[in-house]
Amino acid sequence: MQQSSPLYEHLAIEIPKKDAVCHFHTHAASHIPEESKRELQTKVKEIGKNRDMFHLYNNIRDRKLHLDCFINGKEECYVIGKQMDMENGLIGI
Incomplete structure (x- = not known):
């Protein structure tokens, strides 16, 4: 995450303030080292x-x-x- 943090911040700055930033990811996070997950x-x-x-x-x-929602x-x-499981994907609680 060390290298991608500046890019991540840069993208958030580029999005107009009137619009919310939406960050979506699922299974890709299982490949991220624990320290990088905390940094994210x-x-x-x-x-x-x-x-x-x-x-x-x-x-x-x-x-x-x-x-996780951040509003005001x-x-x-x-x-x-x-x-x-991988075959059934995600189900609501």
Whole structure:
């Protein structure tokens, strides 16, 4: 994540302030080293302090589907699904 953090911040800056930043990823996170996952979560929180942002993901903390919302600097986190298996994909909770 060390090399991609500046790019990530740059992309967030390029999006007009009137629009929310939406960051979506799923299985790719299972290939990210633990330290980089923590760095990504820290960067998401930093960006969310200054603008509206939605982070939809799994395979960072667990296999559940998470939605972290940052609206007006306030963070709200939800678990919105769980992964049963690779054949059945994600199902809602």
